[in-house]
Amino acid sequence: MGIVRGDGGWNVENNQSQDPQPMKKKLALNVVSNKEHRGFGAGSIDLSQVSPVVIDGDEAYIDVGAMHAKSKVEKGIKFSPDKANVPNGRQVWIVWVAVDRDEEGSFYGGASACEMLVDTEARRGWKLLAEHVNRMDAAIKRRFLLENLGASDKAALRKLLQEHNAEWWDRSPQILKDQLA
Structure with a gap:
């Protein structure tokens, strides 16, 4: 041997x-x-410090299935890169949220939103995979790209982040709070 x-x-x-x-x-x-x-x-x-948040209507919730395009709203949907294929789609957002830590403790260190259209009845949807990857990358790199969210979407995300961990929210950068105001 x-x-x-x-x-x-x-x-x-x-x-x-x-x-x-x-x-x-x-x-x-x-x-x-x-x-x-x-x-x-x-x-x-x-990816251990990144979580996907789904905003569907006025509801925001964490859905780890979105990491593999298998969130509750994505299951059973055939996605196309052509928006014209989903004329009756509702707007759904995936927000990639990164948690960071410093000497004071954990905080929301990056967040970036990307849009999808989903027509549950027709089982069709629209999203741009490259945008989702680039937006996830932006959150990992501790950037905040939430300018494309509407007022109700921002309110839902702000509520979820505050309720999930109020201390993390308090320690988060002011830029996040300003973008979700």
Whole structure:
């Protein structure tokens, strides 16, 4: 028995085995911490502090299914990048909210909203996937892009963030409070 280096990594060679198989690195989404990381999967983004909030009408709620386009409002809907395919769609927002932490404690560190149109009856919807990805990236980078929300949408989001954790809201940057005023 000996240790051999294969193309896929280190493996223990068993003399009784006819066909030693090298260990393979599995490709997966790596969620990494704030530590310096330069190994396999370097360049991955940390989604552990990002949550999707859905604003549907006057209601705002956290729906982690939106991370994979499987929120309550997205299930069973066939999405198109052409708005004309959804003439009777209602406006629904996904707001990516990032939580940050400093010496005083946690706070809402970034938030960015992106629009969808959903026609539940026709099971059709409109959204631009690239916009959702870019807006999530903006929240991860601790930016606030909420200018496209209407007054009732802002009120629903503000209420949810305050009720979810009033201390986080109090410690959040003034720019968030101003954008949701």
